[in-house]
Amino acid sequence: TIALQHGAHRIGNRTDADMARWRSLRFGQFIHWGVYAIAGGEWNGKVYNGAAEWIRSWKEMPHEEYDKLYRQFNPVNFNPQQWASQAKDMGAKYMIITTKHHDGFCLWPSKYSKYNIAASPWKKDLLGPMIDAYNKAGIDVYLYFSIIDWNHPDYRPSLKNAADSAAGKRFQVFVKNQLAELLQRYPTIKGFWFDGTWDASWKNDGAFTDELEQYLQSIHPGLVMGSRLRADEKGARHFDSNGRLMGDYEQGWERKLPEKIEDVHGNDWEAVMTVPENQWGYHAKWMGHVKSANEILEMLVKSVSLNGNFVLNFGPKADGTFRKEEQDLMTNIGAWMKVNGDAIYNGTYAGFEKQDWGYYIRKTGTDSVYMVVFNMPVSGNLRVKMPARTYLTGVSMLQNNVPLTPELIGREEYFLRLPNKQSDVPVVILLKTSTKEGNKEGGNFEKA
Numbered sequence: 001t002i003a004l005q006h007g008a009h010r011i012g013n014r015t016d017a018d019m020a021r022w023r024s025l026r027f028g029q030f031i032h033w034g035v036y037a038i039a040g041g042e043w044n045g046k047v048y049n050g051a052a053e054w055i056r057s058w059k060e061m062p063h064e065e066y067d068k069l070y071r072q073f074n075p076v077n078f079n080p081q082q083w084a085s086q087a088k089d090m091g092a093k094y095m096i097i098t099t100k101h102h103d104g105f106c107l108w109p110s111k112y113s114k115y116n117i118a119a120s121p122w123k124k125d126l127l128g129p130m131i132d133a134y135n136k137a138g139i140d141v142y143l144y145f146s147i148i149d150w151n152h153p154d155y156r157p158s159l160k161n162a163a164d165s166a167a168g169k170r171f172q173v174f175v176k177n178q179l180a181e182l183l184q185r186y187p188t189i190k191g192f193w194f195d196g197t198w199d200a201s202w203k204n205d206g207a208f209t210d211e212l213e214q215y216l217q218s219i220h221p222g223l224v225m226g227s228r229l230r231a232d233e234k235g236a237r238h239f240d241s242n243g244r245l246m247g248d249y250e251q252g253w254e255r256k257l258p259e260k261i262e263d264v265h266g267n268d269w270e271a272v273m274t275v276p277e278n279q280w281g282y283h284a285k286w287m288g289h290v291k292s293a294n295e296i297l298e299m300l301v302k303s304v305s306l307n308g309n310f311v312l313n314f315g316p317k318a319d320g321t322f323r324k325e326e327q328d329l330m331t332n333i334g335a336w337m338k339v340n341g342d343a344i345y346n347g348t349y350a351g352f353e354k355q356d357w358g359y360y361i362r363k364t365g366t367d368s369v370y371m372v373v374f375n376m377p378v379s380g381n382l383r384v385k386m387p388a389r390t391y392l393t394g395v396s397m398l399q400n401n402v403p404l405t406p407e408l409i410g411r412e413e414y415f416l417r418l419p420n421k422q423s424d425v426p427v428v429i430l431l432k433t434s435t436k437e438g439n440k441e442g443g444n445f446e447k448a
């Protein structure tokens with residue numbers, strides 16, 4: 001291994017209570033909200049094909065035009081209690097809010113940048129009421145913070161000379177001040193979700209990223225922060241030059257999921273996902289494929305089955321309301337979660353051989369294994385192959401406890417058949433297992 005001062009400081013996953021809590025939540029709501037929602041992906045009658053929150057970088061959008069938009073930011077329909085209530089109904093257990101995106105506009109009245117909500121017609125802090133409402137609804141809050149800040153005079157993508165380096169130093173102080181300010185103002189937040197750390201100016205100062213992470217932990221112990229904040233002293237990001245994960249979980253799963261358990265290398269990880277193909281902030285005209293509730297549920301279940309968290313993104317409008325497609329999604333996902341949430345919360349990798357019909361999820365630390373069925377076979381036979389030294393002692397439908405009688409088709413291998421083959425939502429079966437043979441009353445299941 002290479003001697004590193006600013007690589008990973010920990011072998012393996014965090015085992016403390018704050019991290020265990022993060023791991024147990026499994027399902028989060030991402031919210032991208034800011035002045036870009038005013039433009040909504042359009043300008044002067046033209047539609048921007050990129051991600052709506054990047055519209056300032058569009059050649060058709062003059063910077064000085066974008067930089068005046070905050071004067072119109074007045075979310076008169078913002079109702080944080082309603083936001084929190086619909087997130088709770090969806091079954092989200094944590095929420096990540098954009099405090100400041102790449103454009104540098106702060107949703108809180110920051111002492112360190114004038115480009116903030118106090119300068120808008122709304123004037124008032126948006127983060128405080130949001131965090132309070134979500135916490136009251138039993139939902140933890142994490143703060144998204146973009147290191148890239150197109151508004152700040154000292155931001156540089158790269159440092160080419162002494163003047164750049166002096167600006168870079170001032171910018172690092174600014175970042176540290178804003179993060180400490182957010183922790184001081186919002187003490188109940190559980191962590192940071194850093195973004196915009198790919199520029200050379202940031203990743204070439206691994207020492208600073210390391211010191212910053214340690215500083216934040218020192219003033220707010222237990223914070224959960226992903227791998228995107230750090231670089232090691234050789235500029236390696238997410239994984240240090242020895243291939244070890246930096247930060248508390250792998251944060252690179254953005255609009256993509258791992259396929260199999262080997263892809264996550266035993267690390268904690270989280271996927272963040274858009275409803276349309278690639279829009280985080282509000283875009284008036286969603287282009288391309290818009291994911292259905294069942295598609296989202298499959299991503300959530302697949303993530304948990306591979307020991308990860310899944311966060312679904314929403315882009316509220318400038319007035320503080322959510323578009324109908326997003327409201328309907330929250331309702332439909334919530335209806336399934338209300339019945340089947342037991343298979344998601346505290347879920348983890350089950351250690352069973354993957355089958356075509358769907359995914360296995362183990363309730364962490366227990367012998368309970370859930371089968372979440374997405375692909376009903378024409379035969380109606382759901383194959384279950386028990387792992388070595390693991391025995392099946394009970395099978396029932398999660399939603400109504402109706403027991404199923406498995407058909408033994410081989411050594412510790414079964415076919416299960418559902419009472420009703422038709423379903424337009426995923427179906428969950430609960431397997432009771434044991435590592436001691438013959439635990440089921442009268443031994444294990446015998447040949448039918």
Ligand SMILES: C[C@@H]1N[C@@H](C(=O)NCc2ccccc2)[C@H](O)[C@@H]1O
Nearest residue numbers: 032051053054195196198254272280
């Ligand atoms: C969570 C998303 N991250 C921002 C983004 O720019 N992603 C594009 C990107 C993703 C990975 C490496 C570089 C750039 C998007 O604007 C969202 O905030």
